[in-house]
Amino acid sequence: METVLLYILGILVVVVGLALSIGLHEVGHLLPAKLFGVRVGQYMIGFGPTLWSKKFGETEYGFKAIPMGGYISMAGMYPPARGETESRESSTGFFQTLMQDARTASESTIEPGHEERVFWKLPVWKRIVIMLGGPTTNLIIGLVLYAILLCGFGIPQASSTIGTVNECLVPASQEVKECTDDAEPAPANAAGLLPGDKLVSIDGVAVTKAAEASPIINASAGQELALGIERDGKTLTIEATPRLTEKYVQAEDGSIAEDENGDPLVETVGILGITFANEIAQQPASAVLPAVGDNISRVFHLILNLPQRLIDVVNAAFGPEERDPNGPISVVGVGRIAGEITSLNTVPVAERAAALVQLIASLNIALFVFNLVPLMPLDGGHVAGALWEAIRRFFAKLFRRPDPGPVDIARFIPLTLAVVILLGGMSLLLIYADIVKPISLL
Known part of the structure; x- marks a missing residue:
């Protein structure tokens, strides 16, 4: 019975740690957005139906039913379509309808009298600061936890x-x-x-x-x-x-x-x-940055080789092959590992606590690297759009051409939909693999 309770405790520790990491990630977006005057309508942890929410000022804060992420709703994420012809074209066709729906939803977040408090009208550097605020927060959390692990626990x-x-x-x-x-x-x-x-x-x-x-x-x-x-x-x-x-x-x-x-x-x-x-x-403080850098490198290489890694997961989940212990896992797999760590009665409590700290630190480093991937709807996709806008405007000014205006990132909504579908499919695959062929410490 004690082993079962310890197993559950490990899962709860990781769930709470992940929820806090996601919540602080969104705070990393929220604070600079408010600092730069953008109207933020919602700050939510999770997706799906709202479980609880309360409004403070102009922002509604709350939790949703599916704790697989979070978001803040900023006014005017997408610029309006340029020209009447483009607006008419955007009303026909599946992908054009998706783009127009995104623009319409973006316009609906703009309150009368607050037309200038929109995301897309901010200077490029402010938009980049807002979008990098989330991943940077995860990096800081990872650094702090690695410092606790290396310099405190050892x-x-x-x-x-x-x-x-x-x-x-x-x-x-x-x-x-x-x-x-x-x-x-x-x-x-x-x-x-x-x-x-x-x-x-x-x-x-x-x-x-x-x-x-x-x-x-x-x-x-x-x-x-x-x-x-x-x-x-x-x-x-x-x-x-x-x-x-x-x-x-x-x-x-x-x-x-x-x-x-x-x-x-x-x-x-x-x-x-x-x-x-x-x-x-115990390690010196000088060991923290190399350890975090090594973790970043491992996550980066995992993402670069993700197609092959997923093929390996498929072969393991539906065949006789064993799972690669260094391969991708889902939140289910992370929870299972956390449960195994806390239920190892033969290991001192301090070492088990240190292992959980390392696990949550690694999750934050993974969130940091993954969110920098330059694809919508990830933070890196918004940063890439802002940088492309800056490059276009720079060359237009250099060659004395008319200002090309903001980049219409609503045009990337079809690609965003494809990325979301791929991420959803990858999540389901990893959850299935973590159930039928889990990565185990034992």
Whole structure:
């Protein structure tokens, strides 16, 4: 029963964290919009039927039934059509009707006497500030949460304390990963190293973590090393000689690196036959920006390879393949992972809390990057439209041509509809995959 309650708690934490992230994203749009004088009719979290709302001033604030996003309703998002001919043409045809409906809906948000308080009449830079306010807010949230994670909780990293001592050395190319009866003892085993020993120096060179010790050991095959060890409060010196042995090459994320054919990479280095225990270590503030940058890079590459990633999801959901743990997931999958994290009773509470903080931080970084995609109805689509308008007006002024006027982004409504349909289909696919073939921590 306790495990079930903890599982539910993890889901609730992520739901609340996601709702707050979306709410603050919309605040990032709301505040500059009001600062620049745009009339904001609604501030809503979610879509669909309204569950609760209350009006403060000229803006209605509320929650809707489907918590899959949010929006603010700014007056005059789309400029009116230019010329009577275009207006007449826009009344016929499916796509033309969509564009005209969008303009009509935009005009309906303009209150009498507030005709100048519209979004499309703002200077380009103000429109860009408003549209980038949401993603920037998510980036700031991500930075703050990463700072809490790295500088407050700390992260697991290999320490200089020996976790295990191998009985023998098994080359990476050996199919059976077990010691044979005639196998030589591993150098660390033969020298008398024990789990729990803390490695403090190698040949007089001080070491404080595995990242400092491993390169020295790997480069010292056949050379006897004097290992300074702390054991039960006493300092010992133990001599051991690393043996040249094959091992898998580790990638930056700790996984086994692969070549272009997908085969694991192997290197031959000096090995003692020990593994270092992990410890939670707080990181300096200088580690925050690189960590956020790495997260941004991973999300960016995921989006660039999204078609192939979705094909992989389809193959996994409807076939025997396993899900890629680094592939896209839905909010259902995120909730499942959060539930698994909180229900792991064997893991300390602080580590579980840190994992949830990292999960919500990663969600905010994903919201930041995804909303910058230059497609309507995403924030990046509005920014792209504003930039195109600035470029057109710049060249018109440079060549002394008439002002071309605002870019009619209502013309992109058909593309917007296609993007919405694609995003909806992708969401349904990922939700289905997260139900029938979920990504699991266990």
